Each structure stands twice: as C-alpha cells, then as structure tokens.
Amino acid sequence: MLGINDFLKKVPLFSGLPEHDLNTLCAMVEEVHLEMGEFLFHEGDAGEQAYVIQDGQIEILKNSGGREVLLALRQRGEVIGEMALLDAAPRFASARARTDSQLLSISHVHLGQLLDTSPSAARAMLYTVTARLRSTEIVLRQSEKMAQLGTLTAGIAHELNNPAAAVQRGADQLRQAIPELLLAHAGLQHEALSASQWASLSALEQETRRRAAAPLDSDPLERSDREAELEDWLVSQGVDAPWELAPVLANLELNLAELGVDIDPRVQVLVLRWLAANFTIFSLIEEMSQGAGRIGEIVKALKVYVYLDQAPVQPVDLHEGLDNTLVMLRSKLKSGVRVRREYDPAPIRIQAYGSELNQVWTNIIDNAADAMDGRGEIILRTKRDQDWVEVEIEDNGPGIPEAIVEKIFSPFFTTKPVGKGTGLGLNTSYNIVQKHGGEIKVYSRPGKTVFQVRLPVKLGAAQGGENPLVAIPQPSDEQLKEILMKARVIAVVGISAQEDTPAHTVPAYLQRKGYRIIPVNPNLKHVLGEKAYPDLLAVPEPVDVVQIFRRSEAVLPVVEQAIQIGAHVVWMQEGIINEIAAEAGREAGLQVVMNTCMRTTHRRLFPQEKT
Incomplete structure (x- = not known):
C-alpha cells in the first residue's frame, strides 16, 4: 500500500490530495496486469474505469477508415480512459499494451468523488483532458485528410479506369483494323475504276465517317434481321468469314445501289470490305476521342476541385464547385x-x-x-x-x-x-x-x-x-400587436423549470399578463402551475400561438405539429431562425415570427401595462 501511496503522490492528478483522501483512494484502486499486445479496452466499449500506468507503455489506437491510427503512447504516471467517464460516452479509442504493463484501476464513482472534493485534481484533470483533445484532434484531422485523399484518389482512379481502358482497347483494335483497310484499298487500286466510281466511293467514305461519329439508333431486332440477310448475301458472293463483316455493314446501314456505285458484284465485295474497315477505324477513333475527352474532363475537374496553382482566396463559381465535387464522388454515387x-x-x-x-x-x-x-x-x-x-x-x-x-x-x-x-x-x-x-x-x-x-x-x-443574423421578413408592429391582442392560449414548446432561464421567465411574464400558458416539454410533469405535455399533439385544447424555445435545427417538426393542431401563429424566440420551417408554416397559412422575444415585444407595444 505504501508503494501505491508514494507512486500516486507523484501523479499530477493526485498530488494535491490530503493524506487521508489519498489513503482512501489507495484502498479503492485495483491493480491490473497486461501482457504485451493485450487490449485494456476497445473503441466503443462502455467506460467504467480510469487507469493510471504504474509501469510499461500503453498505445492509444483509433480505427479510422479501416486503418489503425496511433493517437498517443502513454507512459508511467499517466492517466488513461478518463474521457469516457467524464462525458458518460463509449470509449473513443482502444488501449493496447506495447510492453508488459502494470496499471491501477479507478472506478467512475471514485473518480467523480475525487473531482468533487479536490480542486487541484479537477484542475489537473482539466489540463489533461484539454491537452489530449487538442493533440488527438490534430492527429485525427491529419488522418482524416489522408483517408479522404485516399477515398477521392480511389474514386478518381476508378473513374479514369473506364475511359483509359476504352482508349487502350481502341488502340489495340486499331492496330488490327488498319492493315485490313490498307489491304482492301490495295485491292481497289488494282481494279480499273472510273473517276465517277472513285467519286462515289469518296462520298461513301464521308458518309461512313459521319455515321461512325453519330451511329443510327436502330431497332435491335431489325438490325439482327439485317445482319442475317447481309450474311446470307455475303455467303452467296463467296466472301470468307461473312459473320465478321455482316455486323459492321448492318451498323453502317448503307445501300450501295442508292449511292450510285455502279460496279460488278466481284468488285462490290471489295468495296464492302473497304467500307467496313473504314467504318471500324472511324468508330474506334470516335471511341478513343470520347475516352480521352472524358479523361481530360476528370483531370480538369480535379484541378479545379483542389484549386491547383491558384491563390488561397479567389472568385469561386459555386455551381462549378458543386459539379466538380460530384465528379470526385461519382464512383460512390452512381451505383x-x-x-x-x-x-x-x-x-x-x-x-x-x-x-x-x-x-x-x-x-x-x-x-x-x-x-x-x-x-x-x-x-x-x-x-x-x-x-x-x-x-x-x-x-x-x-x-x-x-x-x-x-x-x-x-x-x-x-x-x-x-x-x-x-x-x-x-x-x-x-x-x-x-x-x-x-x-x-x-x-x-x-x-x-x-x-x-x-x-x-x-x-x-x-x-x-461570427454567424451573421439572417435578414428574415418579419411581421410589422401592427401585425405583431394584432397577434398579441387576439391570442389567448399559448403553447410553449421547450419551456423550462429553471427560473433563471428565458424559457421560464418569458412564459411566466406572459402568464402574469393574462395569457393561458400550456407547457410542452416531455421531461416535465408540471411547470408554472400547469400540466406539461410531451408534444403539441397531446395538448387537449385549441392553441392560438405556439411559442418555441428549441434550437433552430429542431424547429421544423414543431411547426409541422403546429400545423396539424390548427394553431394560428408560430413564434420563434430570439436567436431561433429556421427559414425552411418558417416557409412550411407560411404555406399552411400560419403567421410566423422569428428571432424575436415575445416578452420584449409585448413590453414595447403595450408600454402602458405594468410589468
């Protein structure tokens, strides 16, 4: 026991404790032994104890994006595991022994008693927690940036892979198609074609190029039937491997007779091979061009997204920024x-x-x-x-x-x-x-x-x-006065039983002015001498005004309930602004007041009444 007592006196958290309290604490702690690699607790576990390291080293680890991030290495004399006890939350990180370690365990009850009775311990704990929060945030922010960079990089790599593969595939197929075109062209050169025939072939080539750039959207069944007809005709002409030529010619959808190529059937087969090779090459070039264009688009979006080679502050196109963000996240969104x-x-x-x-x-x-x-x-x-x-x-x-x-x-x-x-x-x-x-x-x-x-x-x-106050269209003084004069029953959502808060003093003032106050708070049974209800839907009588003491983010469901019960006015207290909720109320025919204190407004508009 004396060994533990002497050890704890050197720990800042306990160094200022009176001897009696320190002896009491020593009687309450429990010794814990960990072997190297053994976990003391895991991230997400319930926090029941804090620990003081007597001997050894403890790693504090955080799982981030599937990676294990080392937040800190705690040594002899340091306290760990205290944060989960202070905010009654699950363990924020895991603790694992780097070496064989000896620790002292303190329950959350005993730690709470220590902080309640010892100012020096409370100060030491405050310093420890703030320092650790700061260092932990720095490490995790860097880890988060790296994880986000990795996610975006993986997404961009995935997005680049498809067009890059299309370019690669097109290049490989182009190597095979070019010799076929040269062979077909050489065959035509050996034929005694007239100038008009060559002119017709040139027109066919231009039409082939146009159709490769803008393929016809034909019915699949019709195209299949056409392929079968072309294959039968090619067989009848003695063409080798007609099944390779027929699909290309079907996609081309050209009629030689209509285009005026007046040549004998033997040469016509050469022309068809020449046209098919042309169409294949132009189609591949178009696919490669689209793939390269897509790569350029992604690279440009990435460059704009990170504002590479630009000043930190510059004019920003909001829509372009949103669109480029969607490009970065496309691999995640498109599924x-x-x-x-x-x-x-x-x-x-x-x-x-x-x-x-x-x-x-x-x-x-x-x-x-x-x-x-x-x-x-x-x-x-x-x-x-x-x-x-x-x-x-x-x-x-x-x-x-x-x-x-x-x-x-x-x-x-x-x-x-x-x-x-x-x-x-x-x-x-x-x-x-x-x-x-x-x-x-x-x-x-x-x-x-x-x-x-x-x-x-x-x-x-x-x-x-700081956050600016948003310019919200407010009712005029005449409208506010009319609201306060007509109102009889006010349901106060978020009313408090603490007498020193506006959520209590404002409705109390209104009650003294003759308004009937209906408290709405699921955590209260009675306040201001009235029964409290869990929500507006539970209120058994008609309500004229719904007064709101809730954070702006929580206002919308309250307004929706106000609409359901047929209230006439929604009044958000000073500091509460929710334009979406306000718009919903206005669309339903309610009058809406935002960021305005009802007590101050009443005093200003009715100064003759004693407060």
Missing part, C-alpha cells in the same frame, strides 16, 4: 444515388477559399450517400439573396434522430460504426463555414434531411467572422 440539381438560373460567384469550400460539399454529400446506404436521391439547391448565397443539400435518407441533431457538428461525434468515421467531417465543415463568416444548419426528419449553408458573397463581410 444507386440520383442527384438532382435545382440551381439558381444565374451564375453565382463568391470570394472564398475554393478548395476548402469544396471540402464542405464533399463531407455533406458523402455523409448523405452513406446515410442512404447508396440508394436514394440527393437534391442540390442554390440561390442568391442580395449579399448572401445559400446552398441546400437534401437527401431522402432515414434522417438524424432529434436527440443527436445538436451534437453532429461537435468534434469526434459520429453515428457511424466503429472504424467508419472519426467524427471530424462535419466539425471541419462547420469550421470552414465559420471561417468564411457564414452559417451552417441542419433540419432533419425521417425521409428528409437538409443541410443549409449561407455564405457572404464577399469574404469578410460578416462582422468578426
């Missing part, structure tokens, strides 16, 4: 994901960090494809709103559960299985949009998830780089 573009008719150009902005589109579209499991529809919308532009990326996947919507932009938060994501994609997107002085929001329900990104046309137009 079963439909993409529909609903772009603003006018071109949209903004000042931006072009390659970083494309990373935002990549993260969102890639997540949408994953959420739909490769089957569904993605809609891309853009519009210009004076000095701002708006991009919406919608998918018809299963949606994001309401309980986690508020967490999706947090670092390390992911809903994907272990090893499928680091939880940094959307956090990176959020930071990039912030860097541009814009805002990013998400609205989700089963069958419809919309990511909305608003960006200033001119970089730096937003004050201080």
Whole structure:
C-alpha cells in the first residue's frame, strides 16, 4: 500500500490530495496486469474505469477508415480512459499494451468523488483532458485528410479506369483494323475504276465517317434481321468469314445501289470490305476521342476541385464547385444515388477559399450517400439573396434522430460504426463555414434531411467572422400587436423549470399578463402551475400561438405539429431562425415570427401595462 501511496503522490492528478483522501483512494484502486499486445479496452466499449500506468507503455489506437491510427503512447504516471467517464460516452479509442504493463484501476464513482472534493485534481484533470483533445484532434484531422485523399484518389482512379481502358482497347483494335483497310484499298487500286466510281466511293467514305461519329439508333431486332440477310448475301458472293463483316455493314446501314456505285458484284465485295474497315477505324477513333475527352474532363475537374496553382482566396463559381465535387464522388454515387440539381438560373460567384469550400460539399454529400446506404436521391439547391448565397443539400435518407441533431457538428461525434468515421467531417465543415463568416444548419426528419449553408458573397463581410443574423421578413408592429391582442392560449414548446432561464421567465411574464400558458416539454410533469405535455399533439385544447424555445435545427417538426393542431401563429424566440420551417408554416397559412422575444415585444407595444 505504501508503494501505491508514494507512486500516486507523484501523479499530477493526485498530488494535491490530503493524506487521508489519498489513503482512501489507495484502498479503492485495483491493480491490473497486461501482457504485451493485450487490449485494456476497445473503441466503443462502455467506460467504467480510469487507469493510471504504474509501469510499461500503453498505445492509444483509433480505427479510422479501416486503418489503425496511433493517437498517443502513454507512459508511467499517466492517466488513461478518463474521457469516457467524464462525458458518460463509449470509449473513443482502444488501449493496447506495447510492453508488459502494470496499471491501477479507478472506478467512475471514485473518480467523480475525487473531482468533487479536490480542486487541484479537477484542475489537473482539466489540463489533461484539454491537452489530449487538442493533440488527438490534430492527429485525427491529419488522418482524416489522408483517408479522404485516399477515398477521392480511389474514386478518381476508378473513374479514369473506364475511359483509359476504352482508349487502350481502341488502340489495340486499331492496330488490327488498319492493315485490313490498307489491304482492301490495295485491292481497289488494282481494279480499273472510273473517276465517277472513285467519286462515289469518296462520298461513301464521308458518309461512313459521319455515321461512325453519330451511329443510327436502330431497332435491335431489325438490325439482327439485317445482319442475317447481309450474311446470307455475303455467303452467296463467296466472301470468307461473312459473320465478321455482316455486323459492321448492318451498323453502317448503307445501300450501295442508292449511292450510285455502279460496279460488278466481284468488285462490290471489295468495296464492302473497304467500307467496313473504314467504318471500324472511324468508330474506334470516335471511341478513343470520347475516352480521352472524358479523361481530360476528370483531370480538369480535379484541378479545379483542389484549386491547383491558384491563390488561397479567389472568385469561386459555386455551381462549378458543386459539379466538380460530384465528379470526385461519382464512383460512390452512381451505383444507386440520383442527384438532382435545382440551381439558381444565374451564375453565382463568391470570394472564398475554393478548395476548402469544396471540402464542405464533399463531407455533406458523402455523409448523405452513406446515410442512404447508396440508394436514394440527393437534391442540390442554390440561390442568391442580395449579399448572401445559400446552398441546400437534401437527401431522402432515414434522417438524424432529434436527440443527436445538436451534437453532429461537435468534434469526434459520429453515428457511424466503429472504424467508419472519426467524427471530424462535419466539425471541419462547420469550421470552414465559420471561417468564411457564414452559417451552417441542419433540419432533419425521417425521409428528409437538409443541410443549409449561407455564405457572404464577399469574404469578410460578416462582422468578426461570427454567424451573421439572417435578414428574415418579419411581421410589422401592427401585425405583431394584432397577434398579441387576439391570442389567448399559448403553447410553449421547450419551456423550462429553471427560473433563471428565458424559457421560464418569458412564459411566466406572459402568464402574469393574462395569457393561458400550456407547457410542452416531455421531461416535465408540471411547470408554472400547469400540466406539461410531451408534444403539441397531446395538448387537449385549441392553441392560438405556439411559442418555441428549441434550437433552430429542431424547429421544423414543431411547426409541422403546429400545423396539424390548427394553431394560428408560430413564434420563434430570439436567436431561433429556421427559414425552411418558417416557409412550411407560411404555406399552411400560419403567421410566423422569428428571432424575436415575445416578452420584449409585448413590453414595447403595450408600454402602458405594468410589468
């Protein structure tokens, strides 16, 4: 015991503990021995204990994109496993012994008691956690970039493979076709053809070239019948291997008699071979040209996507950026994901960090494809709103559960299985949009998830780089006054029992002013002397106004319920903005107020009433 006591005194987390508390802690810890290569815990496991390394080395590992990423190597005297205990979340990473190791195990209950009673331990823990978060984020962001680069590279390689294979295949077939053309041409040179006959053959050659560039879209059955007829005729003319010549001539669909080639049947067979060889060569050249053009298109899209050889900030074509992102992700999308573009008719150009902005589109579209499991529809919308532009990326996947919507932009938060994501994609997107002085929001329900990104046309137009307040059409003072005068029953969604919060003080003020307040909060039974209901659909009486104290991302389902119960007004409190939900309410005939405090508005419009 004395050995453990002396050891823990040298650990920063425990060094400031009173002797009595330290002795108590020593009695509670358990010793754990690991052999080299043995796992202490795995990523995704429930966190029940923290550990102090007495001896040996422990690797902290994260599975990212099917790869094992070494986040850190912990040594003697370091604490590990504490983060899962502090936020009551599954293990963020795995721990494996690099050498034979000895550790001390502390339960989450004892660790909690320690942090509650020891300021020095709490400070040490805060320092440890923040330092580790910072270092972990740096390592994972780099790993995420490499994984994303690998994914895009694999996708581009897949996209380049098909046209490159077409060019290679065409070149191989061209090597065989050219000698056949030369042989047929030499045969015609030995025949005594007149100038008019050579002129007719030249016209046939031009028609052959034209049809190779634009093949006729004939019925397959008719073409099959024509092949059979041509093969029979070629057999009757004693042509060798007629089954090779017939399909080419059927695709060509030329009638020699109609084109005026007046020659005897023996020479006519030579002409047919010559035309077939011409058609084959021109068709192969056309295929190779299309393949090379496709390769050029992909390379150009890749160059624009990363904004190679350009300044970090430059004018960016928003539609081109979205289209190039789709090119980068084509191998992932084409299997079963439909993409529909609903772009603003006018071109949209903004000042931006072009390659970083494309990373935002990549993260969102890639997540949408994953959420739909490769089957569904993605809609891309853009519009210009004076000095701002708006991009919406919608998918018809299963949606994001309401309980986690508020967490999706947090670092390390992911809903994907272990090893499928680091939880940094959307956090990176959020930071990039912030860097541009814009805002990013998400609205989700089963069958419809919309990511909305608003960006200033001119970089730096937003004050201080913070999310700008969006200019929302608001009711006039006369309309607001009429709403407040007509309203009798107000359902308050997201009401709080904490008396020092606006979600409590605002409805309390309105209640004092004579309004009937109906609390709506699934976590409360009673508040302000009234029964609380889990949602609007459970409210048993008519409602005039639905007042909302919820995050912007969670507003849309509330508005939909307000429409169902026949409310007249939806009032989003100050700081709450959801244009999609507002539009849904307006289309259903509701009046909508956003980003406005009802208490402040009432005091301003009815100053004669005592508060």
